[in-house]
Amino acid sequence: MRKIALLVIVLLVFAIAIIGSRDKKERATYKIYSDPEGVFTIQYPEDFKISGRGKDNVVLATVATPKNYLSGTNFSDGKLTIDWSNNPDEIANCLGLTISEEVAAGNLYETKMYKKVYDGDCHTFTYTLHSTKIANYDPNAGIEEFDKELVQDQFEKIIRSFKFLVNSN
Numbered sequence: 162m163r164k165i166a167l168l169v170i171v172l173l174v175f176a177i178a179i180i181g182s183r184d185k186k187e188r189a190t191y192k193i194y195s196d197p198e199g200v201f202t203i204q205y206p207e208d209f210k211i212s213g214r215g216k217d218n219v220v221l222a223t224v225a226t227p228k229n230y231l232s233g234t235n236f237s238d239g240k241l242t243i244d245w246s247n248n249p250d251e252i253a254n255c256l257g258l259t260i261s262e263e264v265a266a267g268n269l270y271e272t273k274m275y276k277k278v279y280d281g282d283c284h285t286f287t288y289t290l291h292s293t294k295i296a297n298y299d300p301n302a303g304i305e306e307f308d309k310e311l312v313q314d315q316f317e318k319i320i321r322s323f324k325f326l327v328n329s330n
Contacts, residue, residue, distance in 0.1 A: 189206035189207065189208070189315065190206070190207045191204040191205060191206060191207065191322075192204065192205060192206075192207045194211050194213070194222065196213065196214070196221065196222070196326075197213060197214070198214070199326055199327060200221070200325065200326060200327060201221065201222075201323060201324060201325050201326060202322075202323075202324050202326060203222060203224070203243070203319060203322055203323050203324075204318075204319065204322035205224050205319050205322075206315060206319075208227050208230070209224050209225060209226055209227065209315075209319075210224070210225045210226075210227060211223065211224045211225075219244050219245065219246065220242060220243070220244045221243045221244060221245060221284075222242075222243045223240060223241065223242050223243075224240070224241040224316075224319055225238065225239065225240045225241075226238055226239040226240070226312075231307050231308070231312070233303065233304065233305060234304065234305050234306065234307035234308075235292050235293045235294070235295045235298065235304055235305075235306055235307055236290070236291075236292050236307035236312065237268070237291040237292055237293060238291050239288060239289065239290045239291065239312055239315075239316065240288065240289055241286065241287070241288040241316050241319055241320070242285075242286075242287050242288075243284070243285070243286050243323065244284070244285050244287075245282050245283060245284045245285070246282065246283045246285075247281070247282050247283075248283070251283045252278060252281070252282065252283045254276075255276045255277065255278045255283030255284075255285075256276055256277065256278065257275075257276060258273065258274065258275055258276075259272075259273075259274040259276075260272070260273050260274075261274075264294075267293055267294050267297045268291065268292070268293055268294075269291070269292050269293070269294060270289055270290070270291050271289065271290045271292075271309075272287060272288070272289040272290075273287070273288055273313075273316075274286070274287040275287075275320065279325065280325075286320045286323070288316040288320075290309065290312055290313070290316075292307060292309075
């Protein structure tokens, strides 16, 4: 009877630890990145990495998960790129959502791309989640399947936080 009670206590502590870990990711503390040219701001989890405009000025910002994000799972990395174009052909087709999935050598790349015209330019928000196939791991290795919804939600929150401060032209 005592062994069963001890087992129940251990399982409860383990369950609380798992739930607490997830809650911590869901309640991430956010930082604000302000574009040096004063065009936009964006909020992102403080443990994510952000880089500003690319040399070509087409990429406005890139946000990436840290290396240890969701350790112990089959999650590899995630990256959001925000860019723009004033190419008339791109502007003509700049609306909506595209979802794609690629599988290669045990790796899975899931990409979601939003396009929207703002101030006459096409702005694109693209994030890719890179993971490995959970079936490729030895069941005794202790690797768990990552919470895709949790990671997608983090990137969706970042996208929703994007704010233009002035007209982009």
